[in-house]
Amino acid sequence: MTEHETRADAGTAARREAALHAERRLTDATGRPFGFDTNAIHAGYEPDAQTGAINVPIYTSTTFAQDGVAQLRGGFEYSRCGNPTVTALEQTVAALEGARFGRAWGSGMAATDAVLRVLLRPGDHLILGNDAYGGTFRLIDTTYREWGVHCSVVDTADPAQIAAALRPETKLVWLETPTNPLLGITDIAAVADALGEHPAKLVVDNTFASPYLQNPLALGADIVMHSTTKYLGGHSDVVGGVVVTNDEDVDGELLFLQGGAGAVPGPMDAYLTYRGIKTLGVRMDRHCANAQAVAEFLAGRPEIAQVLYPGLPDHPGHAVAARQMRGFGAMVSVRFAGGEAPALQFCENTRLICLAESLGGVESLLEHPAKMTHQSAAGSALEVPDDLVRISVGIENIDDLLADLTQALDAL
Template sequence: MDDHRFETREVHSHERRDPFGALMPPIYANSTYEYASPTETKAGFRYSRDAVPTRTALEESFANFEGGEHASAFASGMAAIDAVFTATLSAGDHVVAAENLYAETHDLLTDVYADYGVEMTHVPVTDTEAIRDAMREETALVYFESPTNPVLNVGDIAAAADVAHDGDAALAIDNTFASPYLQRPLELGADVVVESLTKYQCGHSDAIAGAVATNDTEIAEDVEYVQYRRGGIPSPFDCFLVVRGMKTLSSRMDRHCENARRVVDALVANEHVTEVYYPGLESHENHDVAARQMDDYGAMIAFELEGDVDTVTEFAAGLDVITLAESLGGVESLVEVPATMTHQDLSSEALAAAGIPETLVRLSIGTEHHADLVADIEGAIAAAFE
């Protein structure tokens, strides 16, 4: 199936192992499996922390989507990110990371891994030369999201890969905001790609999981070691839900992206909106890079309103169709205020360094009718400024 187009591969991306011919991988709710002899398993599975047929199907699909030879699934996106850091870093190593990261990733690097003796330098992800200048002899990893959470900065993945490899470091990319339907970092030169499968790949806000893919056998073995020894694995039921969602990723993403364009147009035209962050806008700092490495610009939008945090709070609470909630990537549209929600644990200094003002709003645009979404947003803005 590797030579077929994405839309075909997403439907047939995993091997069918069920002896009864089930099209979807069944939920194998087992903790252990029968051996044929003390030295031979019956079908290649022995203990569910090691492997489960349902999870194997998920890992095969993720590797197929990302263009990787190896993939490992985890209990959450953060567990997958932690596995990347554990597999690639040791005490004394140095990381070059983007200034603008998901808050929990930021904390994982600056708190947990700093205690392990790992040093880091934060740089603007849009500036490849800043990445180069930050490289040291001890640099083992360059890590960033593209687009970033929440202000949608775009890094040049191919250029960053060249810089990382010149310094004998690995490049790992969090591809959650784009999904492999819109962007495939491994094809652009990245060594590792990580995603929260909770988001677009699942697509229905009903499962939590993460995954890592790579073409580097050594990194893959280290990630698999972390997966088995630390045991941060997804349940068979969550794997089943994610695989189900992955089969409709392309059709959902097409609708997501079309809706996002309509919403962006409305926001740009609104007199109370002072800034719109969206890679599809020609005014976006790295629009040319996004146009080159993405097949479309995604469905995440950030914007700033006039006024203060009270104005933003009133706007977010005044929406009807769009739900006030954290997370993203589901069929339902969501709104959140990063400074007080997803990034609330960051200090005011860290928020400022990440370019997250208190009046920033983040939208995850779903698959509802675009006219209803636009009307909801325009109505809530109007009410907030009455």
């Protein structure tokens, strides 16, 4: 019996079998693979055998009857350690990412922390991109630095920089692609090749792309995480996170942390996210189409010094994004020709596009990263330009979005 097995609870085997069943459901009875939208609707749950309920029930029970001492029915004993509604969400995301295992968390940051805790110990080293989410950097730069973990910051768009930063004690490389908030693109397969035989795990935060646009495991990543608060939930009404992997040992440690640390979602949160995933494909199609139109419009405005969007041919990562993504995403960042002042004013000028943190909902949002989501990176290698505005392009009528952007710019 391995250390991972001894740390896992009694429901490990049953829930792992359920996860593998979810993987088998990627094909129909003839072996033909299902399409993404079909999996988004059907993976992770079959109509209830007793009632025929089409939608997964919201299992609010905190505990579950056992058929005998330590004989779990369906692998469930206590909702901190496993809940059927949460399991349906985990299996669905795993299926969409082509993973064997998925584990859900109470927030994207809880998911991030779980990965870091599984892979890192005092004295270890990790490599982080120079344009990572401010919350990820803050967690590493405070809690994990105080714990004795060392971090090298590099431009992950250049795999040679990652290879040069590797040490014997390097345990993980953390990628975002597209990055938050500068929309940089990293070639995931090239980074996996650059790691070679080094045992460091390649972790990809796939939040900006979603499983609809990009599947990092198929490109060589070991672990993929999402803030499900964003595109997977899609409606700005639920906070959550998920981690998927094909690594059984990593999953065993994640499973232990779910029950042992307890940063798990409740069944209602899991249900709302599960429901949001059903429309992920159709939402992302509109998100991407709107974002492309917004980026092209902003590129023609004199107030804008630079538009950062991988769907534009002059974006330095355009060719890589076209190769490894199915679309260019819905995040657009812009730098203002006049510096910080017009950037701040623009944030307050829009009427339809709401000034608010977060992203990935059906409604369009914008924010000033240097003073909002990435304030913690000030003075570091990840500091964000103060002339930058990040726009999360929603699925509203594109004419209405362009009209709002026009009046906001004209009022500067």
